[in-house]
Amino acid sequence: MPSSRTCVGVVFGGASEEHAVSIRSAITVIGALRSGANLNRFEVNPLYIDQLGRWWPASVAEAVLKQGHPAKPEQLPNPHAPKGFTNLPDGSDKVQVWYPVLHGPNGEDGTVQGLFSLIGKPFVGSGVLGSALSMDKLAMKAAFAAAGLPQVPYAAANAEDLINERSRESVAKNLEAQLKYPCFVKPANLGSSVGISKAQNREELLSGLATAAKLDSRIVVEQGVTARELECAVLGKRELQASVVGEIRFNADWYDYDTKYTEGFSHTLIPAPLPKQVEEQIRKLSLQACDCVAAHGMARVDFFYDDELNELWLNEINTLPGFTSQSMYPMLWEASGVTLEQLVAQLVATARE
Numbered sequence: 001m002p003s004s005r006t007c008v009g010v011v012f013g014g015a016s017e018e019h020a021v022s023i024r025s026a027i028t029v030i031g032a033l034r035s036g037a038n039l040n041r042f043e044v045n046p047l048y049i050d051q052l053g054r055w056w057p058a059s060v061a062e063a064v065l066k067q068g069h070p071a072k073p074e075q076l077p078n079p080h081a082p083k084g085f086t087n088l089p090d091g092s093d094k095v096q097v098w099y100p101v102l103h104g105p106n107g108e109d110g111t112v113q114g115l116f117s118l119i120g121k122p123f124v125g126s127g128v129l130g131s132a133l134s135m136d137k138l139a140m141k142a143a144f145a146a147a148g149l150p151q152v153p154y155a156a157a158n159a160e161d162l163i164n165e166r167s168r169e170s171v172a173k174n175l176e177a178q179l180k181y182p183c184f185v186k187p188a189n190l191g192s193s194v195g196i197s198k199a200q201n202r203e204e205l206l207s208g209l210a211t212a213a214k215l216d217s218r219i220v221v222e223q224g225v226t227a228r229e230l231e232c233a234v235l236g237k238r239e240l241q242a243s244v245v246g247e248i249r250f251n252a253d254w255y256d257y258d259t260k261y262t263e264g265f266s267h268t269l270i271p272a273p274l275p276k277q278v279e280e281q282i283r284k285l286s287l288q289a290c291d292c293v294a295a296h297g298m299a300r301v302d303f304f305y306d307d308e309l310n311e312l313w314l315n316e317i318n319t320l321p322g323f324t325s326q327s328m329y330p331m332l333w334e335a336s337g338v339t340l341e342q343l344v345a346q347l348v349a350t351a352r353e
């Protein structure tokens, strides 16, 4: 008898800095797809992308999920396979809905979404445009600016313009004419705070630009603000919904890589202690921000909030936010009355809308 369950192809791992986080997210997502009422709804076919970008079938993926860390060469059917994607692994034919649980470049930026579009099967999360626009901080900011959404002042720089001392000085002067110190220097296409630095003066600006230029040709420089960091989760397609608002607090000058990934360095407040109208404004802006970059399905929208000046700025959209048991996205929905099991089921349903 043919199964009435929907076959969900969960793709995780990936050739990005966020490989380990993706494995942890996949453990949470797949655990939820395989529990309670979802057992009768879904059949999960996990696929694993290793750090060389090679795709492996369920046999490898299940082992990675079980051990919770990347596959070792001896666990791979063909450890000498060439780098990168060559074809979909065995078992992919039966997949009815694809579910990318990938973070960062090649997962969150529209590339894998392009592959699913070519295959012609529905997939969880934003499409090519929403993913690409949300991944590139300069493109995202340009879209926010065009829609008149509030964000901190920023300017763009090109890595190619930093090749010699004279051009570097002129880039720095140009930035200083537009922004005040401190400012934040960011590669446009990364996440997890990788390659970001805070600059208090010309020397730090130049060294921040050099760091960012090693990682991306597109660089964003932003006015630094002293602000609380708030996040809101979005779900749905034809009709987008916004969750309660959460806050991240940490004992550091800013939310850098170590603070993000060292246990005990940060904690979350859900719901964030906020005046009602600020919370409502954040929920409204979250939906507007998603609309303006064509993000749908799933997104986490991040804000800066200066509670002394009562000023709110959009920081960024993440179209494939962290999905570990400790991650803000599932926790915000839990606090909004959507359990983890219901959340993954809704995400799959949304993909088919």
Ligand SMILES: Nc1ncnc2c1ncn2[C@@H]1O[C@H](COP(=O)(O)OP(=O)(O)O)[C@@H](O)[C@H]1O
Residues within 6 Å of the ligand: 152, 184, 186, 190, 191, 192, 193, 194, 196, 222, 223, 224, 225, 226, 227, 229, 254, 255, 256, 302, 315, 316
């Ligand atoms: N303009 C800014 N003012 C103050 N802090 C900032 C600013 N931009 C970034 N930060 C700090 O750096 C962190 C990472 O920046 P973000 O743009 O969110 O990059 P990522 O995509 O890597 O998360 C933020 O969470 C915040 O702590």
Ligand SMILES: [Mg+2]
Residues within 6 Å of the ligand: 302, 316
């Ligand atoms: Mg961020």
